[in-house]
Amino acid sequence: MSLPLVVLLPFLGAIVVPLFAQGGRTAIAIASSVPALIALAALFPHWSALSAGGVVLHSYEWLPTLGLSFSFRLDGLALLFALLILIIGVLIILYAHYYLKAHENVAKFYSLLLCFKGSMLGIVLSGNLLLMLIFWELTSLTSFLLISFWTHKQNARRGARMALAITGGGGLALMAGILLIGNIAGSFELDAVLAAGDQIKAHALYPVALTLVLLGAFTKSAQFPFHFWLPHAMEAPTPVSAYLHSATMVKAGIFLMARLYPALAGTEQWFYMVSFTGLATLLLGAWVAMFKHDLKGLLAHSTVSHLGLITLLFGMGTKMAAVAALFHVINHATFKASLFMAAGIIDHETGTRDMRRINGLWRYMPHTATLAMVAASSMAGVPLLNGFLSKEMFFAESLELNLPGLWAWVPPIAATLAGIFAVAYSARFVHDVFFNGKPVDLPHFPPHEPPRYMKIPVEILVFACVMVGVFPAISVGPLLFAAASATLGSSTPDYQLAVMHGLNLPLLMSFTAFLGGLFMYSQRKRLFAFHDRFREIDEKAIFEAVVSWFVNLAGRFTRRIENGSLQRYAMLLMVSVIAVAALPLAEAGFYVGENGLSAFDWPTATAAGVLIISALATAFWHRERFYALVLLSVVGLIVALGFARFSAPDLAMTQLSVEVVTIVLLMLALYYMPSWTPMESTRAQRIRDVVIALTAGTGMTLVTLAMLTQSFSSISDFFLQNSKPGGGGTNVVNVILVDFRGFDTLGEITVLAIAALGIYAMLKNTDLPAPPGDGLGRVWARDQYPLMLTQIARPMLPLALMVSAYIFLRGHNVPGGGFIAGLITSVALILQYIASGMIWTEDRIPIRYHNVIGLGLLFAVIAGAGSLAFGYPFLTSAFGYINWPVVGKFEVASALIFDLGVYLAVVGATLLALVSIGRLSPYSFAKSKKEGA
Numbered sequence: 043m044s045l046p047l048v049v050l051l052p053f054l055g056a057i058v059v060p061l062f063a064q065g066g067r068t069a070i071a072i073a074s075s076v077p078a079l080i081a082l083a084a085l086f087p088h089w090s091a092l093s094a095g096g097v098v099l100h101s102y103e104w105l106p107t108l109g110l111s112f113s114f115r116l117d118g119l120a121l122l123f124a125l126l127i128l129i130i131g132v133l134i135i136l137y138a139h140y141y142l143k144a145h146e147n148v149a150k151f152y153s154l155l156l157c158f159k160g161s162m163l164g165i166v167l168s169g170n171l172l173l174m175l176i177f178w179e180l181t182s183l184t185s186f187l188l189i190s191f192w193t194h195k196q197n198a199r200r201g202a203r204m205a206l207a208i209t210g211g212g213g214l215a216l217m218a219g220i221l222l223i224g225n226i227a228g229s230f231e232l233d234a235v236l237a238a239g240d241q242i243k244a245h246a247l248y249p250v251a252l253t254l255v256l257l258g259a260f261t262k263s264a265q266f267p268f269h270f271w272l273p274h275a276m277e278a279p280t281p282v283s284a285y286l287h288s289a290t291m292v293k294a295g296i297f298l299m300a301r302l303y304p305a306l307a308g309t310e311q312w313f314y315m316v317s318f319t320g321l322a323t324l325l326l327g328a329w330v331a332m333f334k335h336d337l338k339g340l341l342a343h344s345t346v347s348h349l350g351l352i353t354l355l356f357g358m359g360t361k362m363a364a365v366a367a368l369f370h371v372i373n374h375a376t377f378k379a380s381l382f383m384a385a386g387i388i389d390h391e392t393g394t395r396d397m398r399r400i401n402g403l404w405r406y407m408p409h410t411a412t413l414a415m416v417a418a419s420s421m422a423g424v425p426l427l428n429g430f431l432s433k434e435m436f437f438a439e440s441l442e443l444n445l446p447g448l449w450a451w452v453p454p455i456a457a458t459l460a461g462i463f464a465v466a467y468s469a470r471f472v473h474d475v476f477f478n479g480k481p482v483d484l485p486h487f488p489p490h491e492p493p494r495y496m497k498i499p500v501e502i503l504v505f506a507c508v509m510v511g512v513f514p515a516i517s518v519g520p521l522l523f524a525a526a527s528a529t530l531g532s533s534t535p536d537y538q539l540a541v542m543h544g545l546n547l548p549l550l551m552s553f554t555a556f557l558g559g560l561f562m563y564s565q566r567k568r569l570f571a572f573h574d575r576f577r578e579i580d581e582k583a584i585f586e587a588v589v590s591w592f593v594n595l596a597g598r599f600t601r602r603i604e605n606g607s608l609q610r611y612a613m614l615l616m617v618s619v620i621a622v623a624a625l626p627l628a629e630a631g632f633y634v635g636e637n638g639l640s641a642f643d644w645p646t647a648t649a650a651g652v653l654i655i656s657a658l659a660t661a662f663w664h665r666e667r668f669y670a671l672v673l674l675s676v677v678g679l680i681v682a683l684g685f686a687r688f689s690a691p692d693l694a695m696t697q698l699s700v701e702v703v704t705i706v707l708l709m710l711a712l713y714y715m716p717s718w719t720p721m722e723s724t725r726a727q728r729i730r731d732v733v734i735a736l737t738a739g740t741g742m743t744l745v746t747l748a749m750l751t752q753s754f755s756s757i758s759d760f761f762l763q764n765s766k767p768g769g770g771g772t773n774v775v776n777v778i779l780v781d782f783r784g785f786d787t788l789g790e791i792t793v794l795a796i797a798a799l800g801i802y803a804m805l806k807n808t809d810l811p812a813p814p815g816d817g818l819g820r821v822w823a824r825d826q827y828p829l830m831l832t833q834i835a836r837p838m839l840p841l842a843l844m845v846s847a848y849i850f851l852r853g854h855n856v857p858g859g860g861f862i863a864g865l866i867t868s869v870a871l872i873l874q875y876i877a878s879g880m881i882w883t884e885d886r887i888p889i890r891y892h893n894v895i896g897l898g899l900l901f902a903v904i905a906g907a908g909s910l911a912f913g914y915p916f917l918t919s920a921f922g923y924i925n926w927p928v929v930g931k932f933e934v935a936s937a938l939i940f941d942l943g944v945y946l947a948v949v950g951a952t953l954l955a956l957v958s959i960g961r962l963s964p965y966s967f968a969k970s971k972k973e974g975a
Contacts, residue, residue: 059073141279141386154184320350369518653680
């Protein structure tokens with residue numbers, strides 16, 4: 043249970059944290075840290091098993107027919123990322139406590155941060171690809187809310203939209219890729235997918251699946267050409283940048299490549315797509331970072347470059363390159379998170395991030411400057427720091443690629459060039475910010491050191507950079523080995539984590555990169571002059587222009603087909619259906635199956651004729667609404683008789699009850715509407731509509747004739763055979779509703795309840811004057827509540843309720859049930875409102891129908907959840923038999939509780955909707971009140 047708990051804890055924390063708002067910022071920060079600390083404690087007992095290459099699994103069935111389960115899986119790779127998410131997350135919470143201003147909604151910020159943390163943990167701990175996809179999309183949504191936290195800033199809102207659009211689009215591609223992989227492997231469980239690696243790579247759809255999965259990974263991890271969203275997301279608060287865009291969110295794509303490495307890597311497609319994308323991202327990000335004047339902009343583009351480095355290593359396809367990639371994941375997370383926090387401190391204390399103004403800060407902020415310089419040196423790959431070690435491994439792997447001819451020189455040259463740029467932009471970060479003269483027009487002057495505890499997260503991360511750089515085998519060796527073993531899915535290569543590996547070519551490349559980077563920085567003025575000759579590409583403007591173009595295109599298309607005419611929408615829908623079905627129907631023609639046509643009988647033919655005539659008359663007299671409503675009720679009555687004729691009494695009773703309620707509802711609505719409508723269609727339009735209707739009707743006749751005259755197997759046989767032994771009832775329809783398809787019924791009554799509450803909310807404060815008379819100018823009768831109707835309706839109520847109770851109790855074995863009984867009760871109560879008025883009825887039946895709806899849903903959920911207490915799936919029913927002295931043997935089923943919930947929900951929703959419409963006229967209400975008094 044520990045793995046689901048680890049994922050669930052941050053989400054629970056997000057709910058609980060706002061409750062500590064009264065305790066102040068410190069209480070909120072402490073409450074936000076608790077879930078991560080408990081999660082770390084829950085992961086600790088598994089370390090011994092994971093270090094030996096083991097895997098911890100916790101799986102619970104959810105939707106097994108779809109291959110979706112609550113499956114959580116912890117191995118070395120998942121542990122590595124989970125530790126980064128949790129540990130850096132705790133440090134970010136402490137840092138944000140001092141970074142955010144007093145007037146900002148701190149509780150909201152921490153709740154969003156915890157939701158994002160839970161989503162990331164869900165990605166790395168999911169043992170089912172579909173479950174991983176759900177958490178993947180949650181990270182896109184929560185990151186959107188975090189990036190746009192400062193909603194008053196337009197750039198923050200635009201950056202959030204850009205991030206959501208790019209990563210959300212990649213998520214759609216990833217979904218398609220996962221569905222293909224699951225189809226090829228025969229399962230969405232991660233263990234099965236990883237074991238089917240050879241089968242996946244040999245499949246004809248492998249290139250398509252690989253491309254779709256990599257699109258998801260590349261968009262999430264800001265790889266070229268999708269890299270541009272990450273720098274523009276830097277408008278978020280610095281704690282968000284430090285967490286999402288250096289240690290967690292952008293690492294989700296990296297994690298995905300590592301997670302599916304055994305199943306997808308090792309082919310030419312993988313090598314070319316991943317390595318070339320990583321190489322382009324590595325060089326492009328490094329080049330752009332050199333010329334950024336915004337402090338976070340420099341760090342953002344350097345992040346893009348380092349993400350490209352990791353991707354390039356995974357693309358090389360060798361085991362040692364994968365180990366180097368995982369090592370750099372750890373190192374980049376530590377030095378980049380500390381650099382972002384340092385940049386936030388500088389921004390917080392100076393009021394600006396412009397590197398042309400924040401010069402000479404060493405004399406004002408020596409402690410912060412020292413921490414930032416150590417982290418920047420790690421980013422540059424200076425010896426005795428962690429960045430140097432993974433960079434050396436990168437250089438060594440670039441030399442090991444056996445590419446043909448001159449191509450063999452490309453990886454080491456590109457790696458060295460990237461190293462030169464890394465040293466150059468790191469040197470610029472250090473020199474331009476902390477030295478290089480004096481500050482220029484700072485908004486806050488003189489700057490000073492931040493609060494003591496604000497620097498602690500930076501100190502911890504910088505200390506990690508030093509410890510890993512000096513003692514790599516002790517500090518990070520076991521964790522890296524466990525992660526590499528889980529990633530490679532086989533034996534790990536022999537490697538040694540040491541500060542130095544002697545004088546070799548990778549060390550010479552590091553020396554060249556260091557000197558080349560310093561020389562490049564010394565020539566920065568010439569480089570800037572050269573860079574200024576070219577027009578800078580504004581990715582945000584291009585993105586906004588593309589989005590605007592698509593929005594305008596969609597708007598033009600919508601305006602062409604959507605003009606507010608329901609008649610036109612129906613016409614376009616029917617024409618589309620006819621166009622799609624025309625060719626198959628033309629080929630099939632007049633087809634009659636081997637069963638032939640049923641025997642002709644006059645009662646059925648007469649009823650069908652009445653049905654057809656009534657339907658045609660409804661359409662013909664639709665402008666005279668009252669007559670159309672009467673004819674429509676005839677159609678409903680014939681349909682109910684049809685159900686009864688063809689042995690469906692449950693459906694007949696339901697149809698009849700629904701018909702009564704619907705007619706009352708329509709009559710209430712028509713009371714406030716004109717009794718007729720003007721002619722809206724021209725003669726040509728009417729002829730067109732008749733042709734479309736006849737064509738569609740002919741097509742449906744041919745389809746129905748072909749389907750019903752041939753033999754077919756129906757799922758009804760299963761329900762007929764299992765209704766009694768499985769559900770304890772002989773009424774198959776009711777057993778389906780409350781047992782076999784109980785989850786569907788729960789959803790339906792929930793939707794019904796939402797619809798009723800929506801009607802109530804819309805009409806709550808609405809007043810409509812009652813029309814003075816009918817459409818011909820005749821005033822309404824003074825006798826608002828006819829005496830005969832009143833006298834007949836009142837004694838009918840107990841009789842109708844008794845019938846309703848009888849129908850309810852018998853429903854499990856003979857026609858009836860909660861839905862029909864609820865409609866009968868509703869009709870009986872509606873009759874009281876119609877016969878005696880609102881006030882008279884409510885004085886005698888003081889029921890709040892909101893509560894009835896809630897009680898019904900509560901009973902339904904309790905009936906479903908009760909089975910969980912006995913270890914059965916949700917909504918599993920049980921039944922048994924009891925012998926009473928007088929009554930005798932009778933059945934007791936837990937489905938009765940669920941059916942009671944259906945009954946209450948139907949009664950509450952129906953009456954709430956109808957009574958809300960009945961209250962619209964203040965005149966009618968006042969008069970009924972006077973008469974009731």
